Amino acid sequence: MPDGSAGEICVRSPFTMLGYGEDPEATAAAVDAERWLHTGVLSEGQLRLAARRSDLILHGGENVYPAEVENVLAEHPAVRECIVLGVPQADLGQEVAAAVLSAAVEVAELRAFAAARLACFEVPTRRRIRPDPLPRNVTGKVVRNQVPRP
Structure with missing residues (x-):
């Protein structure tokens, strides 16, 4: 290439x-x-x-790699675990969504934290702060299709 x-x-x-x-x-x-x-x-x-091609989020012509966004969110001291997913969006193809396990972080704080470290199109526009752990398979890997979409 x-x-x-x-x-x-x-x-x-x-x-x-x-x-x-x-x-x-x-x-x-x-x-x-x-x-x-x-x-x-x-x-x-x-x-x-990169992550699996099927995990790639296509947002308004930009490629968003969930692992990159997850790594940034995981840097926040109150985030215990997180996963980033693409959710359908009519105009832009997909939105960036995050499910975060934390008892001590507010959505606005997490957004500001991510916005200071990521490109604007990579910042999750939909977030869900979860009190319970993410679903995992027997090997401990998060099962993406079992995570409720934020």
């Missing part, structure tokens, strides 16, 4: 996963017929291993 353009990174090796257990649709979306796993992007000469 020429410098300044974004491309997709695909990997294949004997150690690459065969697919998602009992989920052929998710496997087909992530692993192609030649066993290439679609996993990241190349932008401005920098390799960025």
Whole structure:
């Protein structure tokens, strides 16, 4: 790819996963017929291993990587855990939403904290402060599709 353009990174090796257990649709979306796993992007000469392409939030033509926003929110001392999701929005495609586990942070405070550290299109426009932990699978990974959308 020429410098300044974004491309997709695909990997294949004997150690690459065969697919998602009992989920052929998710496997087909992530692993192609030649066993290439679609996993990241190349932008401005920098390799960025991103979250799954299906987790990418498309907001008004901008790519928002949930992991980047989650890392910023997690820096706030009152945030115990968080997850960032895309929710449908008629004009911009998707909105950036965050579910945050905290007993001591207000929505306005969290928004200001994020706005000081992120691009304006990355700041969650919808937030839910949760008193209970995020749903996890047996390996401890947050199950995104079980998190109620803010």
